Structure formats: C-alpha cells, structure tokens
Amino acid sequence: MLRLLAIEFHKLRFSRSAKILVTTYFILITFIALIASIEFSFGGATFRVADQGIFNFPYIWHFNSYVAATLKLFLAIVIVSMMSNEYSNRTLKQNLIDGMSKKEFVLSKFLTVIGFALLSTIFLFIVSLILGLSFSDYTEMSIIFSDMEYLLAYFIKLSGFFTFCMFLGVLVKRSAFALGFLFIWWILESIVNGLLRWKFFRGGETADNIVQFFPLESMAILVREPFSRLNAVQTAATQLGSEFSKDYGIHWYQLLIVIIWTAIFVYLSYALLKKRDL
Amino acid sequence: METILTLNNLTKRFGPITAVKDLSFTIEKGNVYGILGPNGSGKSTTLGIVLNVVNKTSGDFQWFEGNESTHNALKKVGAIIERPNFYPYMTAAQNLKLVCKIKDVSPDKIDEKLKIVGLLDRKNSKFRTFSLGMKQRLAIASALLNDPEILILDEPTNGLDPQGIHQIREIITKIAGLGTTILLASHLLDEVEKVCTHVVIIRKGEKLYSGRVDEMNASHGFFELKASDIIKLQELLKKHPSIGKIVPKENCLTAFLNEPMEPETLNTYLFEHGLVLSQLVKRKESLEEQFLQLTNQISA
Numbered sequence: 232m233l234r235l236l237a238i239e240f241h242k243l244r245f246s247r248s249a250k251i252l253v254t255t256y257f258i259l260i261t262f263i264a265l266i267a268s269i270e271f272s273f274g275g276a277t278f279r280v281a282d283q284g285i286f287n288f289p290y291i292w293h294f295n296s297y298v299a300a301t302l303k304l305f306l307a308i309v310i311v312s313m314m315s316n317e318y319s320n321r322t323l324k325q326n327l328i329d330g331m332s333k334k335e336f337v338l339s340k341f342l343t344v345i346g347f348a349l350l351s352t353i354f355l356f357i358v359s360l361i362l363g364l365s366f367s368d369y370t371e372m373s374i375i376f377s378d379m380e381y382l383l384a385y386f387i388k389l390s391g392f393f394t395f396c397m398f399l400g401v402l403v404k405r406s407a408f409a410l411g412f413l414f415i416w417w418i419l420e421s422i423v424n425g426l427l428r429w430k431f432f433r434g435g436e437t438a439d440n441i442v443q444f445f446p447l448e449s450m451a452i453l454v455r456e457p458f459s460r461l462n463a464v465q466t467a468a469t470q471l472g473s474e475f476s477k478d479y480g481i482h483w484y485q486l487l488i489v490i491i492w493t494a495i496f497v498y499l500s501y502a503l504l505k506k507r508d509l
Numbered sequence: 510m511e512t513i514l515t516l517n518n519l520t521k522r523f524g525p526i527t528a529v530k531d532l533s534f535t536i537e538k539g540n541v542y543g544i545l546g547p548n549g550s551g552k553s554t555t556l557g558i559v560l561n562v563v564n565k566t567s568g569d570f571q572w573f574e575g576n577e578s579t580h581n582a583l584k585k586v587g588a589i590i591e592r593p594n595f596y597p598y599m600t601a602a603q604n605l606k607l608v609c610k611i612k613d614v615s616p617d618k619i620d621e622k623l624k625i626v627g628l629l630d631r632k633n634s635k636f637r638t639f640s641l642g643m644k645q646r647l648a649i650a651s652a653l654l655n656d657p658e659i660l661i662l663d664e665p666t667n668g669l670d671p672q673g674i675h676q677i678r679e680i681i682t683k684i685a686g687l688g689t690t691i692l693l694a695s696h697l698l699d700e701v702e703k704v705c706t707h708v709v710i711i712r713k714g715e716k717l718y719s720g721r722v723d724e725m726n727a728s729h730g731f732f733e734l735k736a737s738d739i740i741k742l743q744e745l746l747k748k749h750p751s752i753g754k755i756v757p758k759e760n761c762l763t764a765f766l767n768e769p770m771e772p773e774t775l776n777t778y779l780f781e782h783g784l785v786l787s788q789l790v791k792r793k794e795s796l797e798e799q800f801l802q803l804t805n806q807i808s809a
Contacts, residue, residue: 238610245599321594328560329611329651330584508523509562 235339236346238331242313243343249309256305260354263298264362283461286366289378293479294457295359296385299351303389306347307396311409314340314400324509337501340397348389352382384453384481391450391489391496398496401503420445446496449488455479511538512574513659513690514559519568521554521714528554530714531568536659536692541685543701543708543722544694545800551714552694553590556663560588573658584612587652588661592668593644597637601628601647604636605654614655622650626680642673649680659690666700678703702796710803717803722796729766732775735788745782749775761788 243249267281285294317323326336364370396413403409427438442448458464460479514536521529529551536542544552557563559570561579572582595604602619609616623629626646631639639647645665652660662681666674678700685691685704695701701708702722709719736742739762746752746764753767772791779786794802
C-alpha cells in the first residue's frame with residue numbers, strides 16, 4: 232500500500248500545476264479565518280461576523296466543514312487531471328508494461344484520493360480548532376469535542392466526490408471534458424431534482440426521499456447549509472413570523488449512501504480499465 | 510532450456526476484424542527473436558496482449574512457465590512498445606526513478622543505464638525537451654533498469670533518422686552480446702537479419718513460420734547462370750535432376766535447387782555437355798527474399 236502511495240506521490244510531486252492547485256486549496260481553507268475580520272455597519276451599529284457566534288464550539292465544526300467543502304473543486308481538478316493525463320501521456324500503458332496491475336493502478340489512485348480527503352479533514356480540524364479557541368464563547372473540553380460528526384461527514388463527502396472525479400477521469404480520458412461532464416451531470420441532477428419536486432411529487436417528502444440517492448445530491452446533503460442555524464438569523468426569522476424547522480444532523484444512512492457510491496465509482500473505474508484495450 | 514514465454518492459440522478480435530489468429534510460439538532463454546510481419550499484421554497486438562495492455566479474446570499465454578501472475582512477471586521484463594511514454598514534466602532521472610518504484614528495484618542503476626544509452630549528461634533535463642531519438646533511448650534505459658530476463662522492442666527504430674537508427678541498433682547489438690534474450694518486432698528485415706537468431710513470421714495475425722533464421726527456408730539456394738548459348742543452357746538445366754524451377758531473367762537464368770549441389774558439380778556437368786559458363790553464382794535467399802516468398806505463397 233505504501234508503495235502505491237509512493238508511486239502516486241512521485242507522479243504528483245513534480246507536476247507544477249498539481250502543486251499550485253493543492254497549495255491554493257489549503258491556503259484558501261485557512262482563509263476561512265478571514266471571515267472573522269468582516270465587519271459591516273447596520274443602522275449605526277457595527278456588526279462583526281466573528282461575534283455572531285459562527286466560531287462558537289461546536290457550531291464551528293458544522294460551519295467550517297460546510298464552507299471548506301465548497302473549495303473541493305480545486306482538488307477535483309487535480310484528481311481529474313491525474314487520471315486523464317495518464318491516458319493522454321499514455322503513461323498508463325507504460326505503467327502496466329512496467330509491471331503494475333490494473334488493480335494496483337486503480338488502488339494507487341483511490342488511496343491518493345482518500346489521502347487528499349484525509350489531509351483536508353485533518354487540516355480543517357486544526358484550522359477550526361485554532362479559530363474556535365480564539366473566538367469561541369465556550370471552551371470547555373466537552374463542548375469543543377462535541378458534534379465532531381461533521382468532520383466525519385466532511386471526510387466521507389470529499390472521498391465520495393473525489394472518487395466520482397477519479398471515475399470521470401477514467402471514463403472521459405480528457406481532463407477538460409471530464410470536468411465538463413461533471414458540470415453536465417450536476418445540471419442533470421438539478422433538473423431531475425426540480426422536476427420531481429415541482430411536477431411529480433409536489434409537497435410531501437417523496438422527492439427528497441428519491442433525490443437523496445443521487446450521487447451529487449447525496450454528497451451535498453451530508454453537510455447542510457449552516458447559515459440558517461445562526462442565532463441572529465433564527466431570531467430574525469421568528470420576528471418575521473416564519474419558523475425554520477430544518478434537520479441539520481448527520482444521519483448514518485446518508486453516510487452509507489455516499490460510501491456505497493464511493494465503492495461503486497471505484498469498482499466502475501476498475502471495470503472500465505480492465506475492459507479497455509490500451 | 511528455460512522457457513520465458515509461451516503462447517497457446519492466442520486470438521484477438523476487434524469487432525469483425527481478427528488481429529491475431531490462433532498464434533502459438535515459444536520464447537526460450539538466450540536467443541534473439543524477431544517477429545516479422547508487414548504493417549498491421551498483428552505484431553503490436555500480440556505484444557500488447559502478453560504485456561497486459563490488450564485483452565485477449567481467447568487462448569492463453571504464460572510467462573516464466575506460469576509460476577507468476579502476469580504483472581509480477583512483467584517486473585522482470587523490459588519492454589518498449591511503439592513510441593516512448595513518459596511524464597513530460599519530469600526529468601529523465603525522475604522518470605526512471607518512478608519506473609524503479611513500479612518495478613520494485615533499487616534506483617542505483619539509473620546512472621549506469623543512462624550511460625549505456627548515452628543520456629547521462631541530459632539526466633536532469635525534462636522529458637518534454639527530448640528529441641524522438643533521445644526519447645527512444647531513454648525508453649531503452651528504462652527497460653534495462655531491472656536487468657530484464659527478456660527485452661521486448663516493438664519497432665524501436667520507427668520514425669528515427671539514420672543516425673538515430675544506427676545508435677539504437679548499436680545498443681541492441683551491445684545488449685544482445687551480453688546474453689539477454691531479446692524479442693524484436695519489426696517490419697524492417699535487415700534489422701531482424703542483423704541481430705536475430707530466431708524468427709517468427711506473421712501475416713494477418715496468422716503464424717507463417719517460426720524457427721531459426723538459417724533454417725527458415727527449405728530451399729537449398731539457387732544459381733545465377735550466364736552463358737552465350739542461353740537456350741542450350743536452359744535445356745541442359747531442365748535435364749538435371751537436382752534442378753527445379755528455372756526463371757529466365759534478362760540475359761541470365763536463375764535455377765532453384767531441389768537438393769543440395771555444389772557449384773563445381775554443376776559446372777562440371779555443363780562443361781561435359783559442351784557448355785561453357787560466363788557466370789556462375791550460388792546464392793541463398795536473403796531474409797527479404799525468403800520473407801516475400803513466404804508471404805506470397807500464402808496469398809497466392
């Protein structure tokens with residue numbers, strides 16, 4: 232396993248574009264801290280976003296994993312191109328001739344994907360911990376380490392998404408087209424989602440129950456948007472006479488759906504590679 | 510003798526086209542093999558199958574008497590197929606280091622192998638700055654990294670300039686001299702003739718011949734004869750039991766032998782019957798002529 236990771240690391244290490252994208256990605260995650268400095272005046276009173284409780288434990292776990300997940304596209308580009316470049320440089324062929332099996336090849340890519348997801352999670356944990364310790368109103372141990380399941384959800388979500396990208400890279404063989412395909416897939420899911428919601432199952436939860444099984448949607452709903460959960464927003468909503476009753480929690484079956492998608496994408500990548508003549 | 514590779518009734522179909530048909534042959538240690546065939550005869554497909562990049566339709570093959578899985582066996586093989594494939598953004602040395610990691614061998618030999626192919630001074634240049642000849646030489650260095658039991662080369666001189674071709678051939682001869690088994694696919698006959706001891710000839714995916722180069726043709730050679738009285742010469746030759754087909758060519762005759770005969774015997778026979786030759790040459794077919802003969806026999 233270490234050998235496979237070492238091989239993949241060697242391939243990425245010397246690629247300038249991969250290095251730039253990965254570095255940008257991690258720097259951007261640390262930029263979440265900059266939200267703290269946002270200030271705006273509202274009818275004479277000065278608001279500081281940091282004071283609105285977004286960096287309070289345990290809410291910060293939810294908030295940060297949601298915000299950080301939007302940056303995943305940077306790594307998606309790296310992953311798609313690390314797959315499709317093997318095709319366009321025909322190095323995949325050479326790797327196999329040199330004595331890598333197709334299984335090892337897919338495994339080395341998948342391990343890298345998991346590595347990226349794990350690294351992001353650890354990095355996010357550290358950034359959030361530092362931010363929280365500096366701004367949170369509560370710093371008791373038991374509070375700091377509650378609601379950690381958001382990080383687990385973040386990890387599963389990234390793994391699933393990156394594996395999807397990996398599969399698209401194998402399927403389409405050209406990085407630009409694979410990213411285009413990802414976008415088209417997202418539009419398709421949105422259209423079906425919209426149709427189900429507004430046309431076929433108006434009202435009720437049938438539409439939700441169906442779309443939660445779609446690959447991108449299942450990843451998207453793992454960590455729901457945290458903004459409406461803020462005290463300030465909640466209070467404002469109550470004053471306007473509407474009530475949020477949203478489920479922000481992480482559910483095991485949602486995690487399971489994404490894990491199953493991950494397994495399917497890994498298997499499909501392998502099956503595709505096995506079937507193809509190079 | 511140790512067997513390195515065995516092919517049994519290997520078949521590959523691409524849709525309606527059969528690229529390789531029921532191909533069987535054996536590669537034994539220490540020999541230099543040539544796979545000969547016109548373009549599109551299935552050479553590269555055959556090599557692709559045994560190198561794990563093309564899926565076979567039926568039949569099977571075995572590396573090293575079947576004691577290992579194909580991908581592990583390939584770690585003991587050095588192979589270059591068609592054009593060299595490396596990561597363009599890595600330097601020569603970085604690319605070779607990666608190959609070492611895949612083949613599970615130590616990277617100590619990188620410099621040594623780069624020296625063999627004459628690229629040591631360019632080891633820190635990026636692959637994308639290399640010319641085709643240099644890329645091809647780097648591919649050879651990469652194939653040699655694990656001191657392979659067998660070196661497989663598919664059209665190694667394709668697309669190179671005469672100087673590049675010469676360099677590659679010299680390297681191959683040098684490696685063959687060290688006793689490494691080599692399998693060389695080519696449509697260039699003189700290339701095969703110069704280095705190979707054994708040859709496998711395929712056409713349209715079918716094997717026409719496999720065996721030693723010098724035993725390739727059952728023919729015993731032919732005479733090229735000239736005399737002032739060419740009609741009498743032809744009549745006399747027809748009467749001789751050892752002579753088969755006679756082909757007139759401008760002002761000389763080519764007489765093919767049915768059984769071995771020395772030039773002196775023929776000369777004596779003709780002289781005794783009152784004919785003096787002005788030219789007598791005994792020749793064996795070159796590989797090219799034999800090859801053309803073989804491939805034409807089947808199509809005719």
